[in-house]
Amino acid sequence: MEEIIKKRIKQVIKGDQDAFGEIVEIYKNSVYQLCFRMLGNRHEAEDVAQEAFLRAYVNIKSFNQDRKFSTWLFRIATNLCIDRLRKKKPDYYLDAEVAGTEGLTMYSQIPSDTPLPEKELESLELQETVQKEILKLPEKYRSAIVLKYIEDLSLNEISEILDLPLGTVKTRIHRGREALRQQLRYV
Amino acid sequence: MCPEHIIELMHQYFDEEIDLEGKQTLREHLQNCEECEAIFNELKKTVAFVKSVSNMQAPDDFTAKVLARLPKEKKKVLAARLFRNHPFLSAASVFVVLMMGGLFSTWSQDQEFSVSKQKNLVVKNNTVIVPKGEVVNGDVVVRNGTLKIEGEVKGDVTVIHGEKYLASAGHVTGQIEEVNEVFDWIWYHMKKSAKEVAGFF
Numbered sequence: 001m002e003e004i005i006k007k008r009i010k011q012v013i014k015g016d017q018d019a020f021g022e023i024v025e026i027y028k029n030s031v032y033q034l035c036f037r038m039l040g041n042r043h044e045a046e047d048v049a050q051e052a053f054l055r056a057y058v059n060i061k062s063f064n065q066d067r068k069f070s071t072w073l074f075r076i077a078t079n080l081c082i083d084r085l086r087k088k089k090p091d092y093y094l095d096a097e098v099a100g101t102e103g104l105t106m107y108s109q110i111p112s113d114t115p116l117p118e119k120e121l122e123s124l125e126l127q128e129t130v131q132k133e134i135l136k137l138p139e140k141y142r143s144a145i146v147l148k149y150i151e152d153l154s155l156n157e158i159s160e161i162l163d164l165p166l167g168t169v170k171t172r173i174h175r176g177r178e179a180l181r182q183q184l185r186y187v
Numbered sequence: 188m189c190p191e192h193i194i195e196l197m198h199q200y201f202d203e204e205i206d207l208e209g210k211q212t213l214r215e216h217l218q219n220c221e222e223c224e225a226i227f228n229e230l231k232k233t234v235a236f237v238k239s240v241s242n243m244q245a246p247d248d249f250t251a252k253v254l255a256r257l258p259k260e261k262k263k264v265l266a267a268r269l270f271r272n273h274p275f276l277s278a279a280s281v282f283v284v285l286m287m288g289g290l291f292s293t294w295s296q297d298q299e300f301s302v303s304k305q306k307n308l309v310v311k312n313n314t315v316i317v318p319k320g321e322v323v324n325g326d327v328v329v330r331n332g333t334l335k336i337e338g339e340v341k342g343d344v345t346v347i348h349g350e351k352y353l354a355s356a357g358h359v360t361g362q363i364e365e366v367n368e369v370f371d372w373i374w375y376h377m378k379k380s381a382k383e384v385a386g387f388f
Contacts, residue, residue, distance in 0.1 A: 017257055018268065024250045032245035046246060053253045127240045134237065149237040155202060174198045177230060184236055185229040 005069050012060050024053050027070065030151055031077050037146040038081035040135040048084055052077035074151070075161045078143050085139050126187065133183045141176030148173055189216070189223050197227055201234060290373050303328040313349075319356065326361065347372070 005026070011019035031052055036045035055076050056063075063072050134142060147158045159169045196213040199205040205213070217224045270277040300313050305323050309316040313332040317323050321338040330347045336357035343361035344351065351365060366375045 016268070017254060020257070021250055021254050024253050028245040028249045028253075029243065032249065033243040036243055037240075046249065046252075049245065050249070050253050050256060054256050057257055123239075126236065130236045130240045134240075145237065149234065150240065152238075155204075170198070170202060173202070177198070177201065177233060180237065181226070181229045181233045184233050187236070 002068070006065060009060065009063065009065060009069065012057065020053075020057055023056075023069075027073055028053075030070075031073065034074065034077050034146060034151060035081055037131070037134055037150050038078070038139075038142060039084060040131065044084065048080050049077065052080050055080070068157070071157055071160050074147065074153075075163070078147070078161055082139055082143065129187055130184065133180055136183070137176055137179055141172050141179065144169055144172035145176040145180070189220055193220075193223055194226075197223075197230060201230060287373070290376055291369065299330070300332045301330045302332065317357065319354075345375070347375075 005023065008019040008023050032045055032049045035048045036042060039045050039048065052073065056073055134145065137145060143162060144158060147153050147161060155166060155169055159166045162169060193213065193216050196205060196209050199209055200213060217227055302308065302310060302315050303326065305325055305327065307321045307323055309318055315329050315332055315334045317336045317338040317340055319337040323338065323340045324342065326342040327340055328345045329349055332349045334346050334349065334351040336359060337354040339358040341360045344359050344363045345366065347366045351363065366372050
């Protein structure tokens with residue numbers, strides 16, 4: 001996998017956009033997911049995720065090819081998400097309407113003529129609750145939690161992505177986990 | 188209140204960094220302390236919940252949209268891909284380049300006067316004459332010279348890099364052709380090769 005990526009990156013450096021398309025295909029879901037969990041809005045997540053790939057393409061020559069590409073890409077995406085959050089009104093992402101809209105789009109993806117099984121509905125509600133609680137976390141805990149549990153990355157990788165010492169990453173994950181426990185304990 | 192290090196051990200457990208000794212201490216404590224056991228189970232549940240929201244798909248047209256936003260691709264790469272995807276095209280273009288190269292060099296090297304061999308053609312300096320009343324059988328080709336036709340030629344006449352004069356009494360049964368430019372030259376060669384190939388079958 002890493003070998004394929006390395007080969008593609010060399011082609012991209014030569015200016016081959018098809019090779020870059022393959023890289024986008026490989027990472028689009030995880031980058032989009034990262035942005036969605038950070039921003040809480042599909043439209044914005046798509047926009048920022050696209051921007052992340054665009055920046056990766058433009059700056060590909062500054063990527064150190066001895067490193068892991070995904071780490072570099074996630075770093076770009078995380079920084080863009082944090083920038084976006086800082087530009088927004090601080091309480092915007094707590095807005096219930098946004099979460100409500102998300103719920104609607106999730107429902108609309110399921111064929112409407114078949115009645116929703118009880119369990120599926122429950123799990124959708126749970127997912128919504130969890131997403132809402134993730135969005136309530138301060139951004140520094142949120143990024144650490146999302147990278148750890150949703151992207152399933154190692155603490156070392158997270159420390160590289162966030163450009164923070166390992167100890168700080170651990171503290172953030174501990175605090176984020178504790179805050180989520182407080183919120184989700186009675187669910 | 189339980190010792191602080193138990194909470195620390197819990198975090199180590201969830202970070203997957205706990206050692207055997209720590210695991211043992213934690214397990215013993217959780218068996219005897221309901222409060223900590225509850226916290227531990229809540230944390231376990233929380234982690235499971237957070238993990239369960241994963242698996243989101245980017246929109247279908249995501250990649251296309253990203254590619255549409257990229258700066259324009261270099262022409263060099265486009266050409267390279269064209270050739271990579273169509274090997275026959277590369278073979279053909281190599282052939283054409285070599286052909287052209289060959290023809291160009293013969294065109295520029297070929298400055299010497301020459302004429303096709305027919306016994307009743309008269310050659311004076313760089314001028315070839317088809318004398319009055321004579322009949323020349325076969326095609327006449329003159330390079331880098333002038334051709335004066337006063338008699339009759341039974342065949343085609345080709346003048347390369349030169350001029351031809353057809354006297355009023357002169358007569359050519361075939362076609363008359365003058366080749367003076369590189370492109371004419373190439374065209375002439377292509378026609379000739381085609382004719383040869385056609386004649387071969």
